[in-house]
Amino acid sequence: MQHFDTQRPEFAPYGFTCEVWEPVPMPRPDRHDEIEINFLDSGSLTYLIGGNRITVDAHTLTLFWAAVPHQIIEFRDVTHYYVITIPFGWFLQWGLPESLQTQLILGNVLSGKSDPKTAVRDKFLFEQWHSDVAIDPEDTREFVLLELKARLLRLARSYFKNPALSSDDREARLRNSSPNLAKAELMACHIARNFKSRLQIKDIAECVDLHPDYASTLFRKTFGLTLNGLITRHRVAEAQRLLISSNDQIIDIAFAAGFDSLSRFNRAFKETTGMTPRGFRKECRFNHR
Numbered sequence: 160m161q162h163f164d165t166q167r168p169e170f171a172p173y174g175f176t177c178e179v180w181e182p183v184p185m186p187r188p189d190r191h192d193e194i195e196i197n198f199l200d201s202g203s204l205t206y207l208i209g210g211n212r213i214t215v216d217a218h219t220l221t222l223f224w225a226a227v228p229h230q231i232i233e234f235r236d237v238t239h240y241y242v243i244t245i246p247f248g249w250f251l252q253w254g255l256p257e258s259l260q261t262q263l264i265l266g267n268v269l270s271g272k273s274d275p276k277t278a279v280r281d282k283f284l285f286e287q288w289h290s291d292v293a294i295d296p297e298d299t300r301e302f303v304l305l306e307l308k309a310r311l312l313r314l315a316r317s318y319f320k321n322p323a324l325s326s327d328d329r330e331a332r333l334r335n336s337s338p339n340l341a342k343a344e345l346m347a348c349h350i351a352r353n354f355k356s357r358l359q360i361k362d363i364a365e366c367v368d369l370h371p372d373y374a375s376t377l378f379r380k381t382f383g384l385t386l387n388g389l390i391t392r393h394r395v396a397e398a399q400r401l402l403i404s405s406n407d408q409i410i411d412i413a414f415a416a417g418f419d420s421l422s423r424f425n426r427a428f429k430e431t432t433g434m435t436p437r438g439f440r441k442e443c444r445f446n447h448r
Contacts, residue, residue: 160239163189163231170226170352173244175300177285177292182237188228188400192348193244194263195225196307198285202236209266210399210432210439215240218278220271220314226351227266227393228400241285243307247348251340253308259315261383264347266396271314284310342367343381346374347389354393355417360386394418395431402440409436 160181169190182204197204199217206213208229215221223229225244251260262269271277284306291299349366350358363386364374378386398416401407407415413424413436428436 161242172246175246175249175296175304176242176244177288177303178242179239179289180242181239182231182234184232184234185230188230189225190228190351191225191244192247192351193225194222194247194250195229196220196222196241196243196245198241198281199237200239200282202234202238204231204237204240205233206230206268207232207400207403208268209396210403211268212403212443213268215270216273218281219273220281220310221268222263222270222311222314223268224263224266226348227396241289243285243288245304245307248341248344249304251344253311255311255315257381257383259318260381264382264389265384265392269314269318272317281310339377339381342369342374343378346378346386347382350386350389350393354390355397355415357419358390358417390417391427392431394424395428398424398428398436399432399439402436403443409440412436 161178162181162183163185165186167189170192173191173193188207197215198220199215201217203217204215206215206229208223209227212232213223224247226247259269271281288303288306291303345367346363349363353362360371360375364371367374369377375386378384378389382389394417398412398418401412401415402409405412410421413421416424418424418427425436428434428439432439434442
C-alpha cells in the first residue's frame with residue numbers, strides 16, 4: 160500500500176494512478192496538478208482542504224482538485240482506501256459540465272450520493288480499476304479512463320440539472336476548444352502554484368502567450384469565473400487553512416496567503432466566507448474542541 164511521502168516536492172506530479180493507500184496523518188499538506196478521487200470501503204477520513212474540514216465517508220465517491228492544499232488530519236476505522244489521480248488536462252477534455260469544473264477549481268469537494276446499489280458497484284469498479292492498472296497500465300489505461308469518465312458523468316448528472324455534453328458535442332468541443340482548454344488549464348495551474356506571490360493578469364497571460372484581455376475572457380468563458388476571482392479564492396482558502404492549523408497573528412496570515420494589506424485581506428475574507436478572520440478562527444476552534 161502507498162503512503163504519503165513527506166519528502167515529496169510541492170506540485171510533483173503523480174500522473175494517472177489507481178492505487179491503494181494506507182491512511183496516515185499528514186504532517187503537511189500535499190499539492191499536485193491532478194484531480195484526485197477517493198473511495199473507502201469502511202470508516203472515514205477527515206481532510207483539511209483549503210480552509211475546510213471535509214469528512215470522506217465510506218462507500219462514497221469523492222473528488223477534488225488536488226492543486227488546493229489537502230491534508231489528512233484524522234481517520235477512523237479505515238485500513239485502506241483507493242486513490243485515483245487524473246491529470247487535470249485530461250479531466251478538462253472529458254466534456255463534463257463546466258459548472259462541475261468550476262466547483263472543483265474553486266476548491267470545493269464533490270461527493271456522490273451513497274446508496275447500497277451504487278456503493279456495491281463502485282467498490283467493484285475501484286477493485287477492477289486497481290487490478291487492471293497494476294497488471295498492465297499501458298494496455299488497460301484507455302478503457303479504465305473510459306469507465307472513469309462514464310462514472311463521473313453520472314456523478315455530474317446527479318449534481319447539476321444541465322446534462323453533460325453528448326458524445327458528438329464532446330468531440331466537437333475537443334476539435335474546436337482543445338487549445339483553449341489547454342491554455343485555461345495552464346492559467347488555473349499557474350495561479351494555484353503562484354497565488355502567494357504578487358500576481359497580475361499580465362503575468363498569467365504571459366505564461367500562455369496571450370494578450371491579457373483575451374486571456375481574461377477565455378478563462379471566464381471556460382470556467383465561469385475571473386482570474387482575479389480565482390486568485391482571491393486561493394488566497395482566502397490558504398488563510399482559512401492557516402487560521403485553523405496555526406496560532407499565527409492574523410496580519411501575518413494575511414501576508415503569508417498573498418494579500419498585500421490587512422484591509423484588503425479582511426474585505427476579501429468577509430466577502431468570500433461571510434465572516435471575519437477572527438470570527439472564522441473562533442468558530443472553527445469552538446466547533447472542533
